Amino acid sequence: MTIQEYKSSNSKLRMSKIKLLNLKDKIDGNEMDLSLCNLTEVPVKDLAAFPKVTVLDLSCNNISSLPLEFCSLSHLVKIDISKNQLTVLPDDLGRLSNLHHLDLYNNKLTILPVSFSQLKNLKWLDLKDNPLEINLAKAAGDCLDEKQCKQCAVRVLQHMRILQDEVDKERERRLQKEKELEKKKEAKQRERETKEREARKREKAEEKERKRKEYNAHMAALAVQEQRNKRKEEKKRRNGQLAADKKAAVESASKGRRYSLIGLLWKLLFLLLLGLAGVVGVCQLAELNEETGCVPINSAVGNALSWVQEQEVDLRVRELVQEVDIRARELLQKLSSLAPQLLKSFSPTATMTDPVETVEN
Structure with missing residues (x-):
């Protein structure tokens, strides 16, 4: 113990x-x-x-x-x-x-x-x-x-x-000192809280700025992408337009060639008809109607005119045929009047210096 x-x-x-x-x-x-x-x-x-x-x-x-x-x-x-x-x-x-x-x-x-x-x-x-x-x-x-x-x-x-x-x-001094220390402590606490608030505020501002930059970058990327899409669309439209123009040009050229060919064919047909009419006129009105080559031509023309007259058609048709016959005879008369000169121009004795008379309508 x-x-x-x-x-x-x-x-x-x-x-x-x-x-x-x-x-x-x-x-x-x-x-x-x-x-x-x-x-x-x-x-x-x-x-x-x-x-x-x-x-x-x-x-x-x-x-x-x-x-x-x-x-x-x-x-x-x-x-x-x-x-x-x-x-x-x-x-x-x-x-x-x-x-x-x-x-x-x-x-x-x-x-x-x-x-x-x-x-x-x-x-x-x-x-x-x-x-x-x-x-x-x-x-x-x-x-x-x-x-x-x-x-x-x-x-x-x-x-x-x-x-x-x-x-x-x-x-009292101790309490005052404690109060002062407490005030200083509170001041430091407030200052620390203020700094923390400012730091949080800065962080929020920086975060907001970062998000704004990201948003702007995103929008810029979208704008660039949209611009690219527009350029692509424009390029497609231009290519399509060029293709359409090329196609239209090809079609137009083909159509033009077709039209020019048709025109050429019409011209050839007209020349053929004109030549045929000239031959018929020569055979009908010139001294060549008794020639061997003109006899079948004159016979065919006569038969055609007779057939048309013999057909039972409307009066207006007959009048039209008669009018065509009259106009054809006038044309043939004109061509027959020009036939000797044409033959003379194409004869072997004709020279390049022989004058050619002007045709008057």
């Missing part, structure tokens, strides 16, 4: 002995005397059961500290805890607001809690035979009689109030 465990077991044993004691036997009116009980701890819970007790005597024990719960015994007016082993008092000692008399003689205290300044009703204090801090010892002075003990209470309260003010100021 270690020393600490031994002390703890002894403390529990002593507390059990205290509980065995009848605290009521320790009460005399409003006073409770627990001196010389070899206590190391204060039975706070048991004391709280007697709120009418205002005077408590804990002197001549082995108490080294007071629990925090001791400060809740605010009904106490006088406390004697002299000749113990106290090294420190609880921080909330100022909660004993009704305390008038406090005897801390012959302990091991060096300082008092700052809350000691809140004991506004304290009128009597004894701090003799404690290893007090120098300034506190000067403030406490001697406490050899009633008057000095009362002055000790006043001076110590003043000293503790000064310390309290300093503590408050220090606390």
